[in-house]
Amino acid sequence: MSSDRRKFLKQLGSTVVLSSAALSSFAAREEHERRILQAEKRVSANDKIRIATIGMGIMGFNDTRTALGCQGVELVGCCDLYNGRLDHAKELFGANIFTTKNHHEILDRKDIDAVIIATSDNWHSTIAIEAMRKGKAVYSEKPMVHYISEGLEEIRVQQETKAVFQVGSQRVSSIAFQKAKELLKEGAIGEINSIEASFNRQSALGAWQYTIPLDASPQTVDWERYQANEKTKLAYDNNRFFRWRNYREYGTGVAGDLFVHLLSGIHFITGSKGPSEIFSVGELAYWKDGRNVPDVMNAVIKYPKSKEHPAFEVSLHVNFVSGDGEHSSTRIIGSEGVMDLSDEDGFTIRKSKMPAAPGIGGWDSFDTYTVAMQKALMDDYNKKYSAADQQAPSLPGVSYAVPQGYNTSHEHFANFLDAIRTGKPVVEDAVFGFRAAAPCLACNESYFQNKVIHWDAENMKMV
DSSP, X not given: OOHHHHHHHHHHTTOOEEOSTTSOHHHHHHHHHHHHHHHTOOOOGGGOEEEEEEOOSHHHHHHHHHHHTSTTEEEEEEEOSBHHHHHHHHHHHOTTSEEESOHHHHHXXXXXXXXXXXXXXXXXXXXXXXXXXTTOEEEEOSSSOSSGGGHHHHHHHHHHHTOOEEEOOGGGGOHHHHHHHHHHHTTTTSSEEEEEEEEEOOSTTTTTOOOOOTTOSTTTBOHHHHTTTOSSOOOOOHXXXXXXXXXXXXXXXXIIIIIHHHHHHHHHHHTOOOOSEEEEEEXXXXXXXXXOSOSEEEEEEEEOOOSSSOOEEEEEEXXXXXXXXXXXXXXXXXXXXXXXXXXXXXXXXXXXXXXXXXXXXSSSGGGGSXXXXXXXXXXXXXXXXXXXXXXXXOOOOEEEEOXXXXXXXXXXXXXXXXXXXXXXXXXXXXXXXXXXXXXXXXXXXXXXXXXXXXXXXXXXXXX
16 A cells, blocks of 8 residues: 555545534545545556546646556646647657647647647637547537637537547536535535635736747747638737636637636536526726736626426626635525635535524614513514524534545546546536536626626526
């Protein structure tokens, strides 16, 4: 047994799991152990999966490292439009890997089984469709599309080709989110009625002012290929290439980058197919560096009653100049409790239930009546409601945390690789990915057009 595994298993014993009968520490340990054994199963040479990454930016390098951390994975090639990132890929992963600026050269190789697509958002759908038609399994970074209009075609191609396709919103693979889903279904917080979720940041890097290399120029960047999908061709601009998230032409703003994480988790836990109405507001409050997307955005999203869940509303918030610092949270509010989720690492449930009696006195009109009337009212109240009815029930809460060493991104990739090897369904397919992405992209539509967007969640289209 490796020292890392010993450390991981030891941590299972100290995992924070406190609950009522709905959640036992024994059951949680058993589930953790099963997942460890699944992750550590031996992979034969015949089961080796050969991958390539297209887009070697922040997520490209991180995704590649995570994939290589899974058993039976070999990196064959990398594609990027900047020379320095291709050089660094060789420094990190070996001088013999294939590198290119042309993603078609990756897709044409017969020795590549799967591709990671981690380009700017405007290339996600185009490359994913080409890859599936070339017989590749696809791991597409979120959001899987740049425009809502691309979604149904990408889903159609996936269903037509039967390609293994997974979107990279790792929350849906988290054991904490799985446990939260189970507890919500069991009624741990009563009937859900609203959700508050946010992503706050307070730094230049958090606001996408990424470091630009000193040799950045049209000589080191394939600017023409980068703009190949754009109707309007612009002169070379360092910011538009290395800080593409700040521009609508290449990225999807805070909604496509961060709201998607929040809604992916919310949809997974609630089982929702999506909302019916979306409205958002925002502004460019601080980072006035030439970007054309807001740095503060708030959205109100209405989820109607469905067979999966009761009606509820979602409030989404992103603030890139927040005095709260870098912080993410999701609060699922029900009639008998609140579930607080902290990223993918765990959650707490605080339970509160109204007493059977409605209450009397305090902040009430009771004190405005005569003394005689107050006495009569109190006598009548005590006859109607027992002392027990007048007390709020004492309900135990729940606290759940994943063990030290558990990595949700690793789990997400392991699920993708298992789907390639075994044919089992992925955890986040094209339909789920689009149903999470489309309402977020609709937030952009609402912001820029200043109107409510109406969405048909079942058929995945605007109405």
